[in-house]
Amino acid sequence: MLPPAWKVSSPRIGGGSLMSHDALIERFLEALVSGDRDAARGVVRDASPTLPEATDLIVDLFWPTYELIEKLNRNDQLSALSYRMSIRLLRVLADQTSASIVRAPSRNKRIFAVGGPTDADDLGVQMAVDMLEANGFTVAFAGGGIPADEILDHVHTNRPDALLMFCPSPQDLPAVRQVIDTIHEINAVPDLQIVVGGGVFNRADGLAEEIGADLWAADPLDLVDELVNHPDRKAEPEQRTVGRRRKTRTAA
Known part of the structure; x- marks a missing residue:
């Protein structure tokens, strides 16, 4: 369960409102820290209308949620079990999303x-x-x-x-x-x-x-x-x- 003082603060994304984005991240975080794989995958599916590309998911859903998990862990607001489950599940979803990234032409860098x-x-x-x-x-x-x-x-x-x-x-x-x-x-x-x-x-x-x-x-x-x-x-x-x-x- 998330700590009562926890609050999302994140930028507006796509065509959605700030409130809907915050609610999406909150649902995603709750699914991750509880280790609910089906719920976490469901949040990713629900995000597809406003985050249609794999890179959108990384920048506007995975990364801000990752930063929240790290902040909660630093502040001792997550148990070791919840922290490990959330990182492991997010890693799985990031791996799956990575496979669908459309890569730009090489910059030779x-x-x-x-x-x-x-x-x-x-x-x-x-x-x-x-x-x-x-x-x-x-x-x-x-x-x-x-x-x-x-x-x-x-x-x-x-x-x-x-x-x-x-x-x-x-x-x-x-x-x-x-x-x-x-x-x-x-x-x-x-x-x-x-x-x-x-x-x-x-x-x-x-x-x-x-x-x-x-x-x-x-x-x-x-x-x-x-x-x-x-x-x-x-x-x-x-x-x-x-x-x-x-x-x-x-x-x-």
Whole structure:
């Protein structure tokens, strides 16, 4: 059962009202945390009139619900059982939806993506990877728990256009910082873009700049937007300082 204080706050989607979208996410969340597979699939079916494409489901249903689950878990408002059931069921639905994504023509851009150590972390990165592939990027996704030296070896050997690292918690930050510092020091792949995302960067404004990332994003759609619109952006040395705030991008 959801905590009494829980409340949906999400943007309007498609042609539906804000209220109907919030109700849809609430139904979906309730089905996920209770492990009700039939009900969860029913919500996805009911969403099809306003979210007809697979990418619409990822951006406007799966991702905001995923963020709510993570927030409830961080605040100890979900039992371990409900949390695990919700993540596992959402992963199944995301996998099924991914198979129906219509992919855009190739951009001839290769991305190597790594994530955090848990199933929930992998799920977040997977949705981002799905959106990147839908928009013409070629992605190799290794999941989490990869040693820093193996990440560096892969980058130096395969020379992708971008390295995408998700950092969901503060405990993961030192490893991400180590990889970025080593890449800058060695400079073996000078054209490589370093892209970061995940909860710790969303909750600590300016952190991505401080550690020397070239791009950073709050969600999968933001990630695609950054990589499409800033393919050549590189961090400046003076960027790596504490306290500078990224300007909030306004919607077009």
